[in-house]
Amino acid sequence: MPWFDLPIDALRSYCPEREEEPDFDAFWAGTLAEARAHPLDASFRPVDACLRTVETFDVTFSGYGGQPIKGWLLLPRGR
Known part of the structure; x- marks a missing residue:
């Protein structure tokens, strides 16, 4: 697989x-259905x-299997 040097087109x-x-x-249909089963x-x-x-x-927020996913959200003040 080429990683670089290809023209943009x-x-x-x-x-x-x-x-x-x-x-x-x-597999992915079942995985997504399982993920969507949790609020x-x-x-x-x-x-x-x-x-x-x-x-x-x-x-x-709840991720796969209801496991908590954590992060920070940064937004421009006064948006």
Whole structure:
């Protein structure tokens, strides 16, 4: 697979060969159905990050199997 030095038009139309297992689509359909079976339960808690131009939030939501996923969300203040 070329990693660089292709013209932009060639990069846009590049489609590598790929091999999928026979149950590829069924696996992902089941995985996504399992993930959607749990409520998202998203929470956004404001955090004072001492940034004047940015609002910061501590974010938590349910991921695969209901496991919590955590991160920070940074937004322009006064957007």
